[in-house]
Structures are given as C-alpha cells and as structure tokens.
C-alpha cells in the first residue's frame with residue numbers, strides 16, 4: 001500500500017502544469033525572503049508565524065501592484081462610466097487566499113512555502129478577518145466588489161475603515177461575551193493610506209441665506225483620510241479599488257475657536273473627532289438612532305461625493321455620461337441631499353437641473369421590510385448635526401408632496417403615508433422614502449421581497465431580483481453535528497417594543513444561552529449518546545463560514561414567510577452541496593424554482609397564509625395545547641429541564657413565544673416536523689439524496705453574484721459588463 005498523500009502532495013498532483021512553474025516558484029521564494037528581510041526586518045531565527053504570513057502577504061501583494069496601477073490608468077484613458085457602491089459595511093473576511101486564487105498564484109505559493117519548510121495553510125490562518133460588517137448586507141457588498149472587478153466594470157467600493165469591526169464573540173459558561181475586534185493591531189498589508197487625498201467633512205453650524213445662495217457656516221471640520229484596498233477580478237488582470245475613509249482631526253482642532261481647556265486638552269479631544277471611524281455598530285436589521293452613527297453615515301457620503309465629483313471633473317469626456325451611485329440600504333441615503341447641496345450651493349446649479357442629475361445618478365437597494373430596521377432619524381438631531389441637509393430634505397419633500405397631491409387630489413392619508421417627514425409624536429425623516437424619491441431605480445434583494453415592497457410601499461420604478469455568493473474552496477470532515485450559526489439565530493428575535501435597545505439585546509442573548517443550555521443536556525445524555533450533538537459555533541465570521549458551510553448536509557432556512565428579505569446563507573449552502581428545508585420566503589422561493597420543488601423540502605405558511613392569520617389573530621396557546629410534543633418542549637424550557645440550577649432562566653423566552661411572538665413560529669411547527677421526517681427518510685437513501693444535491697448545485701447558477709451584477713449593470717447602471725482582460729504585467733522577475 002502506498003503512503004497517504006499529504007495535503008501538499010495532493011495539491012501538487014492536481015495542480016495544472018504551468019501554474020506552479022519552476023521559474024515562478026523561484027521568484028516567489030526570492031521575493032519572499034526579500035520581504036522577510038527588508039519589510040519585516042527579521043531573519044529565520046527570530047521570525048514568528050505571523051512574520052511568515054506577512055512576508056507571504058507582501059509577496060503576493062507585489063503581484064497586485066502593476067495590475068492595479070494599469071487598471072486605473074486604463075480607466076483614466078478610456079473614461080468609462082464609473083459605478084460607485086456606497087455601503088456602511090464591507091464584510092471582506094481574509095484577502096490572501098482570494099488574491100492568490102484570482103491571480104492564479106496559489107499552487108506556486110504553496111510550492112514556494114513548502115520548499116522553504118513552511119505550511120502555507122498554517123500561515124493563512126494568521127490573517128485577521130476584515131470583519132467590517134454584520135452579516136448578509138456587508139457580505140453582499142464584498143461579493144459585489146469581487147464580481148464588479150471580475151466583470152471588468154470601472155467600479156469603486158466606498159465605506160468606512162472601522163478601527164474595530166464586528167466584535168469577537170466568546171462563549172463563557174454558556175453566555176455570549178463580546179470582545180473588541182482589534183483587527184489592525186499588527187498592521188494591514190493590503191491597504192495603502194492616501195493622506196494626499198484627505199478631504200474635509202463638515203458638521204453642525206448653521207445656514208445663512210444670501211441673495212446669491214445659501215452658506216453653511218460655523219461648522220466643525222473632521223478630515224477623511226482614505227485607505228485603498230485592491231480588489232482583483234478573477235484572472236482578468238483587473239484590479240479595482242475599495243476606498244475606506246478614516247476620521248482624522250485637523251491640526252488646529254479645538255485650538256482656534258473653542259480653546260477652553262488649553263493646548264493639552266485640545267490635543268486629547270482630537271479623539272472625539274476621530275471616534276467617527278472607531279467602531280462598527282453591531283446591529284443587523286436594527287435601527288439604533290445614535291448621533292455617532294448619523295455622523296458615520298454623513299462622513300462616508302460627504303467624503304465620497306467629493307471624490308466622485310473630483311474624478312468626474314478630471315475625466316476627459318466629463319459631460320458625456322453621469323456616474324452611477326448604488327446605495328446599499330438607506331445607510332448612505334444622505335448621498336441624495338448632499339449631492340443636491342453640492343450642486344446647488346457650491347456648483348450653483350438651479351434646483352431642477354440638480355434634481356435631474358441626482359435622480360439619474362442614484363439607485364437604492366432595500367434590504368428589509370421589518371419596521372425595527374427602518375432608519376427614521378429624529379428631526380432635532382438632523383437640525384443640530386446637518387442643518388443645511390434638513391432644509392434640502394424639506395424642499396425635496398415639498399415638491400414631492402405637491403406632485404402626489406396633484407396626482408391624488410384630496411387624498412390626505414396618502415400624503416401622510418408618502419411624506420419624507422413623519423409627523424405625530426417625535427418628528428422624523430424617513431430615509432427609505434428619501435431614497436425612493438431621490439433614485440431612478442429601487443430594488444429588493446429577492447423576487448418575493450421586491451413583490452412585497454411593491455405591494456406594501458408604493459409604486460416602484462424598477463426591480464432586480466436576487467443576490468449571491470461565490471463557491472468556496474474549503475472542505476472539512478463530514479460531521480453528524482447539529483451546527484448552529486452563532487450570530488444568525490438571535491438577530492431576528494429583537495423585540496419590537498424596545499424604545500431602549502437593551503431588551504432586544506437581552507432576548508438575543510437569552511436565545512444564545514438557551515442553545516448552549518440545550519447543548520449541555522443533549523451532549524451529555526447517555527441515551528442520545530453520539531447520535532446527536534448540539535454545537536453552537538462561536539464567533540461566526542466569514543472565515544468560519546467558509547469552513548463550516550461546505551460541511552453541512554441540511555440547511556435550515558426557516559424564517560416565517562414574509563420576514564426574511566432574501567437570505568444569502570441559503571444560497572451558499574445550496575451551491576456547496578447541502579439540501580434545504582425551508583419556508584417559501586426570501587430567496588428560498590427562487591432556489592426551489594431553480595432546483596425543482598421535488599428536490600427541495602418546502603414547509604410552512606405562505607405569505608398569504610401569514611396575512612390571513614394576522615387578520616384572524618394568532619394564538620400561540622392553541623398550538624401549544626394541541627401538540628403534546630411542542631407542549632413538552634416548551635414545558636421543559638419553562639420548567640428548568642435545561643437550566644436545573646436556575647429553573648426560571650428562560651421564562652422571558654417562553655413568555656415571548658406564548659404571548660407576543662411576532663414571528664408566529666408555533667404556527668409552522670407541525671408542518672416543520674412532518675417535513676423533517678421526509679428529510680430523515682431521504683437521508684437514509686444516500687444515492688437519492690446525492691442526486692438531489694447534484695440537482696441543487698446544478699440549479700444554483702442564478703445565485704452567482706456575477707449574474708446579479710451583470711443585471712445591475714445593464715438594468716440600473718447603464719453599463720455593459722465585459723469579459724475583456726487586461727494584459728498581465730511582467731514586472732516581478
């Protein structure tokens with residue numbers, strides 16, 4: 001018998017001849033040693049594993065530089081229409097492996113590291129995730145950057161360089177504990193600071209109305225310092241830019257006008273300004289109306305628009321076509337009043353001309369219909385922080401309502417419903433309405449979601465269905481584990497009635513505690529033995545998702561119909577070989593259509609059933625009383641079966657499920673259990689199971705972000721994707 005192949009040997013066997021060419025490997029080794037010496041300033045005696053990772057990262061990065069510069073030169077020369085993707089989140093994960101794959105360097109690097117006595121996969125594990133996102137919305141932005149580069153679009157991602165990304169989740173005695181994600185501690189080899197392109201962003205102050213226009217004066221200035229990260233396309237030698245802004249206090253900060261505490265205090269107070277880019281708000285589908293968050297939203301928008309306008313003015317055929325700005329949810333919605341402000345107050349354009357440009361430029365993607373997620377900023381906050389923008393929003397609204405009332409004379413209800421300003425109680429700006437009025441295209445993230453938007457909000461001019469994810473290359477041992485995706489589960493159960501955020505977080509944390517408690521009982525039950533394990537995956541992030549998702553057999557996508565806009569995890573499981581048990585919600589609908597309903601485990605209420613139930617009234621105890629198994633499970637949770645030392649630990653969860661469950665989960669319970677029995681029966685027939693898996697994978701093409709971006713390009717941005725390649729540079733020999 002021959003010796004089993006090592007990982008390295010196996011890869012070597014399958015590597016395509018030429019990719020790991022001998023010359024390439026020799027050059028990589030030479031450049032690697034050069035970086036260890038000159039960049040890391042280390043020798044092999046004192047190098048740590050992290051040093052070895054950084055040396056490899058710099059070696060690979062060198063291969064991006066020529067392509068990056070040449071791509072940007074070609075955009076300058078050909079001057080295609082630019083696409084700007086504005087997002088408060090870019091959930092990038094790691095960069096090294098993706099770069100090696102896209103540049104076809106993976107095998108050669110693996111061989112080079114092997115020859116140097118190093119294990120490349122071990123080095124890859126040293127890279128921090130760029131966790132600048134909460135979940136689907138941020139990961140979507142990251143996938144879109146990848147696809148825009150792969151399709152040769154002259155595109156840019158614009159966001160914030162948070163010093164702290166999504167928190168590190170530790171589980172301690174079963175409870176979630178958050179730790180700061182200090183991802184930049186050891187430096188980030190992929191970014192390039194561009195202090196020469198720093199831009200001022202203004203806050204506060206007041207407006208002055210003069211005959212020759214409006215002035216926004218007495219403002220406080222914070223500087224936006226750009227950091228550029230290369231975004232390589234898949235083997236086309238195109239490298240686009242993601243530009244993330246970092247907040248920097250100006251040198252004269254607090255020294256000029258507000259010098260109360262003296263020089264030392266003024267220098268210490270610089271932190272206040274620089275806090276703007278300090279930390280990502282860890283809210284998924286939840287609006288928390290904090291001033292610092294509104295500052296973040298304006299900060300990215302104001303800095304980005306200066307960049308866009310500068311680049312537009314510098315372009316050769318500048319007047320030929322306008323640029324495209326895509327708003328990833330309402331988070332960058334201030335782009336609309338900010339663009340109006342610049343065009344009117346600074347460029348001195350008349351309102352109608354400015355508005356025409358604004359509408360043609362902006363497009364908006366809605367990510368949810370859940371009310372607790374909708375951004376509705378209090379007017380007072382706006383008045384203080386962005387007084388000129390509030391005036392512009394009032395004027396946009398005045399003209400908007402004038403049109404509405406001419407179309408529907410006397411329909412006061414409609415005027416209230418469609419206003420950008422919510423009256424009654426605290427006055428607020430409805431950012432979704434602002435986006436809808438100020439954009440030429442509005443889309444949801446799945447077909448059913450777009451349909452719900454159209455039915456429940458108002459006339460949408462446009463829609464694109466769907467989003468996606470790319471294939472993974474990771475592979476781990478098959479498990480019989482019941483894996484729970486840590487951050488995901490609890491997000492949806494934020495209670496509605498929380499005027500302060502605490503109760504929502506409380507519910508989320510209690511659900512995590514319940515899962516770990518169930519694990520403690522099930523995993524130690526002698527009757528269950530090794531047949532079932534409940535595992536809560538701690539600190540779920542992009543890198544963990546890449547490893548865990550391909551290991552799954554069954555993907556549970558069990559949101560109550562009408563509540564999940566799309567989901568993206570569902571697609572990742574589908575194209576990585578899991579079958580799905582799911583409701584007719586979000587992208588599940590289209591996934592079942594593509595795979596064939598026979599190859600999909602569909603259960604539960606449809607949106608119409610949920611609407612009918614809402615009309616009739618949902619009563620959890622009816623289900624509880626009529627299903628002994630459900631009753632037993634709830635009684636066990638309520639009675640301390642999973643928390644013997646603290647029998648009433650989960651009383652809030654039980655109370656929520658029994659008395660104010662917005663998601664009506666008991667109503668889907670019976671059908672879910674019946675459907676799970678079908679799953680179990682099929683799982684016993686591996687051939688039939690595998691056939692369905694193959695049909696699912698074969699049907700998953702629609703959910704590629706390349707497909708999605710091609711559609712955005714043609715239908716929203718008015719640009720044509722190309723499969724053109726740039727010539728490869730040959731500058732590293």
Ligand SMILES: *Cc1c(COP(=O)(O)O)cnc(C)c1O
Nearest residue numbers: 135136541542545567568569570
């Ligand atoms: C895809 C992804 C998500 C979003 O998953 P959904 O199932 O769409 O909520 C969240 N976190 C990570 C790390 C992901 O990769």
